[in-house]
Amino acid sequence: MRQHQSILEYRRGRYLKLALALCAGAIAAYVWHEPPVTYLKPYGGTWLGYTLGTLCAVLVLWLMMLGVRKRSYRSTLGTVQGWTSAHVYIGATLALLASLHCAFEFGWNVHTLAYALMIVVIASGFFGVYAYARYPGMVTDNLAGETLETMLLKLADLDRKCRQLALDLPDEINAIVIKASRAPREMGPPGRTSWWMQVMNTECRVRAACDVLMKASTRNLTPAQIKVNEQLIAEMTRKSALTDRVRRDLRFRRLLQAWLYVHVPLSFALLAAVIAHVIAVFYFW
């Protein structure tokens, strides 16, 4: 038995087949269906429109239930893996079903708002699937057998070493090293917005300091200092490489979380828009 199975391949793509069948059925019904008033294009108010609309609304509720199901550790209603696999495929199908429900008619109103929110939620979900297919491998490659903790410890170690070496060097170089050994902004003190910086991977102080050190003139240094300086540059380069890896690791971790900050809140906005859509449609029937 394989150790790892992607949710996309769950039970040999059982839910992919289900989703394709759903798509095919919906398209066939849409093509076959004739609106009761023949001059009309298909729209949400025909029997097929109501059927597809009800199906979509139920699917939205069910897709959102994944958040409940994955927290119900005692539940034996399928597996979370199965649920997630179905969530991905059925969620993608929803885009087609809703498009057929509205018959590709859009406007500046609540109804299209619900559609647009749904599309954004599904698109962010696609990013999530992509992220989970791509980043875990990259995280592993980047860690190269280490853990973030050991990398951070090593970083602190290198940092101390650099500061030690810089003590013997002129003030300018010392200042550069000290500045570079301050906690990176991404790991700054609590309360500072560093989460997005981790996602965005802003420019690195250490790398910048490294560049400055390498270009700095050594004319005023004694031979002993030149030797120390070379050592310092070597350590700083190592530190820079390590910092890069740490930052990359953090960035991957953040990317794996970031899409959920779009996916989940907007799916709740979608739920509200669907409620508003349904009530509005029947309020002024």
Add this chain to the structure above:
Amino acid sequence: MQILVTYVSVGRQGQVQRDQRRVDGAVLGVGRGTHCEIHLADARVALNHARITVTAAGATIEAQSGSVEVNGHAAAAAALAVGDRIEIGPYEMVVEAPPGGLPLALSVKLGRPLPVRGISLRRALARRPPVSKRRLSYIAFLSVLLLCLLIPMTSDLLDQWHGAHAVPPSGSEMSQDVLHAMSGKFTKVWNPGPVSRSHQIFGSDCRACHEYPFVQVRDGACLACHKEIKEHVARTQLTGQQGLSFAEARCAECHRDHKGIQMAPRAQEQCADCHRNIKAFAAKAGSDNVTDFRVDHPAFRLSMLDAAAPGVVRRVRQGGKGSAALVENSNLKFNHALHMDRAGVRSPGSEKRTVLECSSCHQPVDGGRLMAPISMEKHCQECHSLAFEPKLTQRQVPHGSEKAIATMLREFYARLVLGDAAPGVPAPEDVQRRRPGAVLTTSDRQQALRIADERAQRALRDLFETREVCKTCHDVSRDGSGWKVAPVAVTSHWMPQARFTHGKHTAQSCTTCHDVTKSKESRDVGMPDIGKCRECHVGARAVMDKVTSDCTTCHRFHAGRDRWHGPASLTSQREARSRK
């Protein structure tokens, strides 16, 4: 083979402790793992960091998964000599002079213990976005619900409540207007699509059509404005399950608003739904089944008046078995062939012949839908004079009533015999000439009036019988009270169900459709049949070089009865029969 490893540690007071161990083996692992011979328990050291190989020739170190520095320089592999300093992560190893018999002695010292402060993992990973997913979800859900549902709905309900409970004279009128306008603005976000053109004028007032929440638009809302709209067919004529379901259909089932600027169905399929088998909807329907103009449309039925049955419309289908009845009984005599002679017709007072065109008599009215009625005075009298005493006068009798003619003639001759003739009218020879100013006796007057009556009677006979004046066009009979002209019934609405207009067919000549150039009798019907129309028109399916025509090209759905059956004063033959 054994080597000596001394672990050096510094106590709290700074006292140095040396813990010596002997380790077996020619190859010694250095690393974090407990399987390593030189076990360096620190997270900064790799599991298998380096390897020391001791041979008879000497000892070498090679880096494995960690980096090794020998005397301050990174080295992948290096031979070890006494006094060498090896850095492995935070550890510092020094090659010491081995005691006798041993090939190698190392001292191991933790140079840089784990930092107490510094970058903690928890701090690095504890970063969260400023707002949690949960809070964002609440905000998103509630704000959409508020903006898209609660505000529009509340504004609408408030507007309704205020409209129902407002106290008229106070300043609340102003606030009501504002509230109404606001409600229109807020509920706009619910509008699923553009309002049809004719409804745009009250487009923001949802309640104009949607009278009650959660109730479908009712016909009453439509009929509030469309008071004059006519039913397609009277409800009493609809029969059967299907007929009843048609009768109960709401306006909005066909007329869906918010679907663009048009909301009138123009689809043949919808007509054909019932007219494919019309008896299933109205058992007594008089019309034939029809689905498409080109493929499946019965021959035209002409609606004709009949002089013999005044006030009744005869409907006769062209072609087929009933076509024997396809004659017009108008009680008029008219010879189209004679009048349309290409050589022209003679006209009085002119040597030249006048060539008559169709338009000489037939002029379109009502945008070309109908032709103006032919009028004796306008179209005929120029040639067909009604002069009664051409030798004496050019005066003519009025066209129309027999009584009016008789009265006019009596008056004319009375004045003549009483010597009061109009200037230029000479007295007839048999009338006794009188002296001007002579006073008439009663017997003279009676004598004169008797003569006048005789002359009038002679002129009447002349007009109605002897000379072919009235009889040129009319049937004239005589009974006790005098001459009678048979009543005339000229059909004007031949196809009242068709939305035909001559205005759109001006590119054609009249005779293309109405070929009456050889017709000698007024009985002949000059209406074109369906084949003539099909020369240009096809059904709903387009055909190259033909005019695509669906049902509504020629027919109206809400036409109503009087439009279909000619003037409202007329009844159809069927109705006339059923009345008897």
